[in-house]
Amino acid sequence: xxxxxxxxxxxxxxxxxxxxxxxxxxxxxxxxxxxxxxxxxxxxxxxxxxxxxxxxxxxxxxxxxxxxxxxxxxxxxxxxxxxxxxxxxxxxxxxxxxxxxxxxxxxxxxxxxxxxxxxxxxxxxxxxxxxxxxxxxxxxxxxxxxxxxxxxxxxxxxxxxxxxxxxxxxxxxxxxxxxxxxxxxxxxxxxxxxxxxxxxxxxxxxxxxxxxxxxxxxxxxxxxxxxxxxxxxxxxxxxxxxxxxxxxxxxxxxxxxxxxxxxxxxxxxxxxxxxxxxxxxxxxxxxxxxxxxxxxxxxxxxxxxxxxxxxxxxxxxxxxxxxxxxxxxxxxxxxxxxxxxxxxxxxxxxxxxxxxxxxxxxxxxxxxxxxxxxxxxxxxxxxxxxxxxxxxxxxxxxxxxxxxxxxxxxxxxxxxxxxxxxxxxxxxxxxxxxxxxxxxxxxxxxxxxxxxxxxxxxxxxxxxxxxxxxxxxxxxxxxxxxxxxxxxxxxxxxxxxxxxxxxxxxxxxxxxxxxxxxxxxxxxxxxxxxxxxxxxxxxxxxxxxxxxxxxxxxxxxxxxxxxxxxxxxxxxxxxxxxxxxxxxxxx
Amino acid sequence: xxxxxxxxxxxxxxxxxxxxxxxxxxxxxxxxxxxxxxxxxxxxxxxxxxxxxxxxxxxxxxxxxxxxxxxxxxxxxxxxxxxxxxxxxxxxxxxxxxxxxxxxxxxxxxxxxxxxxxxxxxxxxxxxxxxxxxxxxxxxxxxxxxxxxxxxxxxxxxxxxxxxxxxxxxxxxxxxxxxxxxxxxxxxxxxx
Numbered sequence: 001x002x003x004x005x006x007x008x009x010x011x012x013x014x015x016x017x018x019x020x021x022x023x024x025x026x027x028x029x030x031x032x033x034x035x036x037x038x039x040x041x042x043x044x045x046x047x048x049x050x051x052x053x054x055x056x057x058x059x060x061x062x063x064x065x066x067x068x069x070x071x072x073x074x075x076x077x078x079x080x081x082x083x084x085x086x087x088x089x090x091x092x093x094x095x096x097x098x099x100x101x102x103x104x105x106x107x108x109x110x111x112x113x114x115x116x117x118x119x120x121x122x123x124x125x126x127x128x129x130x131x132x133x134x135x136x137x138x139x140x141x142x143x144x145x146x147x148x149x150x151x152x153x154x155x156x157x158x159x160x161x162x163x164x165x166x167x168x169x170x171x172x173x174x175x176x177x178x179x180x181x182x183x184x185x186x187x188x189x190x191x192x193x194x195x196x197x198x199x200x201x202x203x204x205x206x207x208x209x210x211x212x213x214x215x216x217x218x219x220x221x222x223x224x225x226x227x228x229x230x231x232x233x234x235x236x237x238x239x240x241x242x243x244x245x246x247x248x249x250x251x252x253x254x255x256x257x258x259x260x261x262x263x264x265x266x267x268x269x270x271x272x273x274x275x276x277x278x279x280x281x282x283x284x285x286x287x288x289x290x291x292x293x294x295x296x297x298x299x300x301x302x303x304x305x306x307x308x309x310x311x312x313x314x315x316x317x318x319x320x321x322x323x324x325x326x327x328x329x330x331x332x333x334x335x336x337x338x339x340x341x342x343x344x345x346x347x348x349x350x351x352x353x354x355x356x357x358x359x360x361x362x363x364x365x366x367x368x369x370x371x372x373x374x375x376x377x378x379x380x381x382x383x384x385x386x387x388x389x390x391x392x393x394x395x396x397x398x399x400x401x402x403x404x405x406x407x408x409x410x411x412x413x414x415x416x417x418x419x420x421x422x423x424x425x426x427x428x429x430x431x432x433x434x435x436x437x438x439x440x441x442x443x444x445x446x447x448x449x450x451x452x453x454x455x456x457x458x459x460x461x462x463x464x465x466x467x468x469x470x471x472x473x474x475x476x477x478x479x480x481x482x483x484x485x486x487x488x489x490x491x492x493x494x495x496x497x498x499x500x501x502x503x504x505x506x507x508x509x510x511x512x513x514x515x516x517x518x519x520x521x522x523x524x525x526x527x528x529x530x531x532x533x534x535x536x537x538x539x540x541x542x543x544x545x546x547x548x549x550x551x552x553x554x555x556x557x558x559x560x561x562x563x564x565x566x567x568x569x570x571x572x573x574x575x576x577x578x579x580x581x582x583x584x585x586x587x
Numbered sequence: 588x589x590x591x592x593x594x595x596x597x598x599x600x601x602x603x604x605x606x607x608x609x610x611x612x613x614x615x616x617x618x619x620x621x622x623x624x625x626x627x628x629x630x631x632x633x634x635x636x637x638x639x640x641x642x643x644x645x646x647x648x649x650x651x652x653x654x655x656x657x658x659x660x661x662x663x664x665x666x667x668x669x670x671x672x673x674x675x676x677x678x679x680x681x682x683x684x685x686x687x688x689x690x691x692x693x694x695x696x697x698x699x700x701x702x703x704x705x706x707x708x709x710x711x712x713x714x715x716x717x718x719x720x721x722x723x724x725x726x727x728x729x730x731x732x733x734x735x736x737x738x739x740x741x742x743x744x745x746x747x748x749x750x751x752x753x754x755x756x757x758x759x760x761x762x763x764x765x766x767x768x769x770x771x772x773x774x775x776x777x778x779x
Binding site: 003109169241242245311335336447550558 | 600601613614617622623624625626627629635636637648650651652654656667670671690691693694697701702731
């Protein structure tokens with residue numbers, strides 16, 4: 001059997017391919033993004049980006065109802081967006097197997113919260129697998145499709161960052177070959193969830209979940225690993241690996257299917273252990289259910305409920321101490337947070353918003369980094385698309401003088417995700433707020449994925465492109481302006497004019513992401529600072545460009561320098577210099 | 588090394604090619620017959636932020652994260668980042684570090700200073716430290732961006748993996764047009 005090193009996400013893509021998945025849909029989100037990107041390797045799979053997670057799941061449901069095996073993937077907060085179809089999908093069940101991957105992010109490496117999506121399995125009444133490494137990720141993905149079909153249920157597969165983005169050695173399998181062809185099949189009692197039909201599906205679902213829990217007690221994906229002594233650990237997911245490390249002698253019950261729980265197996269395991277630990281990240285999801293079985297365990301009385309577990313944190317918790325800092329030298333060191341790239345099209349907008357003292361309702365994307373000093377121009381950030389609704393509410397609550405300061409900023413992909421609904425609300429209800437759509441023609445933060453506004457599909461094939469100006473006009477916005485964010489004077493004056501306007505205005509910035517690799521990117525030579533002219537006034541430092549560094553020892557009181565390798569020649573810094581100290585390299 | 592797990596912690600700044608280096612390292616370790624796990628964080632780690640990658644190998648590896656204070660080798664691509672994670676190294680551990688300073692934002696803005704004498708502070712605690720003139724060697728190889736493979740060559744001196752497996756891993760993971768450059772860079776790193 002072929003062996004290779006795969007990340008959890010690569011293994012899920014491989015498992016879906018081996019399971020014969022025909023349709024896969026997703027919205028990018030760390031740490032889930034690479035699942036769909038890797039599915040493009042397999043020509044047999046129709047893999048595509050959806051504008052948001054709700055649409056992605058609905059696409060997968062449609063494919064399943066046609067009899068195809070279908071997959072939807074998203075980050076944990078994406079499931080909030082897709083929750084509406086999910087809960088009713090549990091009632092209808094599936095035709096072709098349907099797997100929904102939720103990639104959670106304990107420790108908030110790249111997220112706005114660390115919600116524990118295992119709770120969705122119980123809440124939505126959907127079985128959930130939780131892999132412990134890449135081999136599990138591949139095997140459980142395959143299993144999830146067959147379980148989905150044999151039990152007529154959608155199945156969730158939950159990863160965390162340390163599963164999705166950890167690599168381990170995997171043995172590959174052969175693709176299945178005996179799947180039935182797709183077809184149209186009418187079945188209203190199953191697929192049309194009107195009250196009369198849904199009322200019958202609900203008890204049927206509850207009955208199947210009880211049977212599934214009993215069946216799962218005897219399946220190899222829920223297994224007991226014999227140890228020595230009287231200490232036992234019940235665990236799943238990445239925590240299993242830490243349990244093997246920290247409790248090398250203990251008996252271990254490794255749960256692969258974490259909903260519904262195999263009560264019979266858990267009771268048998270508990271009987272042989274004098275001391276029982278439940279080791280799980282975030283919520284006491286297993287612990288509360290096991291306690292409800294009348295079994296006494298240690299869990300969140302010892303182990304932390306916030307952040308991810310690590311072997312060190314588990315050991316510290318057992319000793320009654322805490323280990324919060326993973327890193328740290330003998331003295332506080334200057335930190336190294338991420339920053340907008342040199343030449344980033346967002347920089348000039350946030351510089352202008354800062355100068356105009358705008359109250360900025362922010363959103364999710366690279367531009368959330370506009371919060372960081374020295375730009376310091378973001379005042380709220382809740383979730384995908386929230387900026388526009390938040391700005392509308394702020395304006396409603398404030399007196400007109402204060403309300404003029406409110407500006408929403410949102411990226412192209414985020415606007416199409418769920419921002420557009422907020423804009424309809426604004427126009428419909430006569431808001432006076434200003435909305436800036438930062439159109440850089442990509443979903444940048446997650447690593448530059450395509451979207452309906454970028455002009456390309458997931459596979460990189462040309463596609464029709466949303467026209468943001470026409471779209472906003474068609475929603476009823478009368479004031480639609482476009483700007484080049486590299487032009488600081490124009491950017492600032494247009495934002496100022498629209499903030500003063502007494503109706504909804506839209507400003508669309510038109511500069512592609514600097515990391516974009518295609519035709520629409522303009523290459524410019526880098527700039528330099530003339531040491532004879534630089535007075536050390538530090539005006540150019542106010543945009544926080546990584547290519548500009550302060551040399552404290554240069555000149556009389558220090559001077560700015562440009563790193564020629566990093567500079568992309570956007571010229572924004574040049575417009576801030578009153579001493580004409582910036583020059584352009586000849587190339 | 589025999590029956591135990593060996594832990595290598597890679598640290599540096601987003602954009603330095605750390606993730607590709609950890610891919611090549613993991614591939615070579617697997618080809619040499621080890622169980623290998625590696626873990627890192629994508630997303631916010633890009634864009635000039637601090638980057639950390641854990642690589643563990645041995646007969647059977649469980650946790651993809653190196654237990655705190657049990658790293659055998661701290662493999663640093665930048666001085667300040669190496670110093671930042673020094674306490675994750677076990678007593679008597681080894682350091683392979685690029686002799687390079689990259690200013691973090693507060694330093695670039697002139698608000699804080701870059702700590703001086705980091706190499707002395709590192710060697711003061713860990714005598715088994717290799718300081719690599721990575722940028723000069725990468726330039727010699729033909730491209731500054733190949734600094735990650737230069738450093739990998741220096742790390743390879745601390746590991747018992749046959750040369751041909753390193754080359755096989757580089758050929759597999761580096762885009763074809765850059766293979767020769769990276770093999771040159773790796774060989775220069777080996778001289779450290």
